[in-house]
Amino acid sequence: MPVEIAPIAPPAHKAMPTYNGEHTMNKLCRQLSIESPGLTSRDCVFSFDVPIPEVPEHGARIRVVCAGACYHPRRSPSFSSLTSVSSSGSLPSEVSLEGDFPVTLPHHGVRDAALFPGYEVAGVVETLGEDLPGDCGYAVGDRVILYPYEGIPNAYVEYLVVHDLKYLIKIPDSMPLSVAAMLPTGALLAMNTVFAAHEHVQALLAQRGDHSVCKILIVGTGGLALWAMRIAAYHFSNMKDRVTITVASLKDDGLMVAQEFQRTYCDYSVNVVQWNEDLYEKQLIERTMDACQGPVDVVIDFGTTSRSLHRSMQCLNKGGVVFVIREVADRLLPKFSRRAEERQQSIKPVEQGSLEQLRELVELVASGEIEPPPHTVYPAEDALDVVHKLCHSEIHGRAILRFYPTD
Structure with a gap:
């Protein structure tokens, strides 16, 4: 359950009463811009006023209540690849082999998501x-989330507009x-990553026959990995005797995360291996092999760097598959495709x-079948x-x- 660590202050610009759907007074709303902290400046969050957007004739205007905190990438001559970070995790010593991140930064890696x-x-x-017709399926006051379609507006703003209601999904009270x-x-x-892995797992188990086991390694304990652990435990619950899951923790609190997961999904055992960047690669690979009891068949790698991908491949069986984010694949595949072959x-x-998967996800979380x-x-x-x-x-x-504060 969420934990409020500080009292909620009133918004800088409170929504004014409406008449026929139009604001009668205030025409401005607050927007935040969150950038990566600079090398010499603490300034990375900027607040400014923007016009409240007009309501599209066939769309809707949404009052934003909650938004996941993450950075925008900031590029400079010292940065040669993606440098944004988010609240989903912390890789305090994860450095790309290309030297993507200057070592003087307080953060040295890419956070998940x-x-x-x-x-x-x-x-x-x-x-x-x-x-919009009266039977459009939505009403003023409906609680919704927004599917991240191409061209989605930035959500660090009090009001945003959606031009097509098909991208909205209602949220249960x-x-x-x-x-x-x-x-x-x-x-x-x-x-979607777990679903993609499931296809490979099914084919592998069918090929190997009865009583065979497929090993999955999830890299990271950030937001993506935390969700992947939970979704995989649910998705493979009917074949838990044939699918093992190991998490390669990129944080010191990885064991605590796994213990929390174990309390929630007590009938699904998950192994944890600490990827301590102070160790040599050979030691980390040997440690991972020991935890997984040999090479793995599937790696879900949310580490997003050359170093983590190289290590993942060293832990992978012949014929195995590494699943990575599309944007990461576009950056790293030219370097690793020949090695993989x-x-x-x-x-x-x-x-x-x-969009259909997102609807299913809402139902699974709302029903309690998947714990956030x-x-x-x-x-x-x-x-x-x-x-x-x-x-x-620290989070x-x-x-x-x-x-x-509407909840």
Whole structure:
């Protein structure tokens, strides 16, 4: 369950009364811009006023209540690849083999789900377009999340508009909006990755015959990995004797995360191996092999660096598959495709996930069949402190920014 660590302050611009769907007074709303902290400056969160967007004739205007906290990438001559980070995890010493990150930064790696700055959003339908039919399926006051379609507006704003209602999904009253905000990007990507892995697992078990076992390694204990652990435990619950799951923890609190997971899914055993970056690669690979009792068949790698991918492939069986995020695959496949071919392995990119999968995910979380990972809710006014806490790995699980205290 979410933990409020500070009282929720009133929003800087409170919504004014409406008449026929139009605001009668205030025409501005607050927007946040969250950037990666600079090398010499603490300034990374900027607040400014923007016009409240007009309601599309066939769409809706959403009052944002909660949004998952993550950075926008900031590029400079010192940065040669993606440098955004999010609340989903912390890789305090994860450095790409290309030297992507200057060592003077307080954070040295990429956090999971960093590819979705401001797209994890949950809110309330504030106004519907005037040309929508009465039976459009939505009403003012409905609690919704927004599927991350191409062109989705930035969600660190008090109001945003959706031009097509098909991208909205209603949220049950029983689900806190802070939980709902985690679903559209990180959780959905994790779900689609597990589904992709499931196809390979089924084919492998059928090929090997009865009583065979398939081994899965999940890299990371950030938001994506936390969701993947939970979704995999649910998805493979009917074949838990034939599918083993090991988590390679990229954080010092990986064991605690696994213990929490074990208490929730007490009938599914998950092994944990600590990827301590102070050790040599050979030691880390041997440690992983011991924890997995040999090479694994599937790796779900949310580490997103050359180093983690190289290590994952060293732990993989001949014929095995590594699943990585599409954006990461586009960056790393040119370097690793030949190596994968020589080792008779595959690296498969995973897309975001579909609207239908997101609807299914909402139902599974709402019913309690999948337990959300730990998260903490902060007032949006505290975004600067939140970013710095994330840099220093001081937040366990996800961080959610709340714009309105409606739950």
